[in-house]
Amino acid sequence: MLKTGYNQHNIPQLILLFCLTLILAACTSEATPPDDAALTPTPTPRELSAAIGRATLASQSVGFELTLSGYPVALDSAGLMLLNRMQGDLQRPDGVLALLQVTVGATAVSELRTVSFEGRQYLTNPLTRQWVCVDPDLSFDPAILFAPDQGIEYLLQEGFDQVELVGYEQLAGREHYHLRGVMDAEQLQSISLGLLGRAQVSVELWADRESLQLTQLVLVDGPPETDEATTWTLMFRDYGKHVDVRAPIVCE
Template sequence: MRTLRPNRLLTLAFGLLLPLVVTACSSATNEAGDATIEEILSRSSSAMAKVETARFAIEQTGAAVYIDQAEQIQFSGATARFAAPSSADALIGVTAFGLSTEVGAVAIDGEIWITNPLTGKWEAAPEGLSFDPTVLFAVDTGWAAVLSGGLQAPVLVTEEGDTDERHHVRSTVEANRVSTLTGGLVNESSTLDLWIDAETGLVDEASFDVETGGGLTSWRLTVTNYDSDITITKPDLS
């Protein structure tokens, strides 16, 4: 019987074990390793398309942005709620006629009502009102659509303050996507920073700057309380 030398035995053993080690490492990487940008965005798009309700906030600073064509009502931010398929209500921070205040807004199936900034009474939104909070969650144009095909050359980035609990995505977005993210108020291209929950795939936060004719305007959006108990009804117009 042929006897293998010790060094030949070690070589043979290593050769037999190597495929097992590589397979085990590959399996661990597939199960717990870094997801690709395509996988992250696809999963997030699917998750956002299934959202039934959510609360969200929009902060805007910098150059003046108006919610009306006459540019009499200046927008400063909003806190809002969404209920699928196409309902939202919001408190909108505005400055109108020299007075800083909040106006209420309700949007249901394409109809929008707001409170009059002077009287506080509910009325149908006047012609030319731009802000519609429902577009952020519309399946065909909102978050799901932006994530599935609205990001140009997206990349994963890591900056100070980022954690493993969220994916940080940066991408160029065209004007129509910025219009969606601002509820129809701004229609210019921008660079978008987006933070996605690593466990759920749901959007946590987004921020971007937009250069408009009036100057630079900065935006920050946060989304919370997904699929909580939210009911939105038509306001009392009496």
């Protein structure tokens, strides 16, 4: 009778060895990333901020809400009219409809409407509620805040420094990038009529990981966590919404 080199007592050990081989092969396969994933470079925080700026700028329209807290920001040289909040819609390239909530004097709260259209700004008189044309050198124009060659989206591409990735966070059920850095005071002054940028400004932002569009931007102007700091919180919503911007009057 011929011998095969193993007997029936060896069969369980062979089966066990075969199973272990399959398990090790599967683990090795799962641990090895696909070639294309291994070759895809991870973007730096600076590259991420630039991509976020481009994606936000590419949107044709968006709703926004700006809230100020901390050290007061005056809209006039006498310091009688303080800006508290602004809510509106942006229609690119430079159309804005917005409602400003301001404090006049010590306690009176008033609302002003503003329209930016084709390079002109219009504002309602707080006393008469009538529309008037505004000198661009005398009023904060929210359209400049989003100007493609100097606004927030531009600064995220060209003027966001010391950028770091804080992490990934869930906002409204979607995963977001959370970045932190600083922006130059002089550049922020130029887009806010000098209201923002008393010193280097600390910045934090949250952007959707899929669309890369901004959801929230927080700018701290002045020494952080002191009574002299003003926090500007800018929220973005409803990208691509329909916005109809028209001039309310004709100014000569």
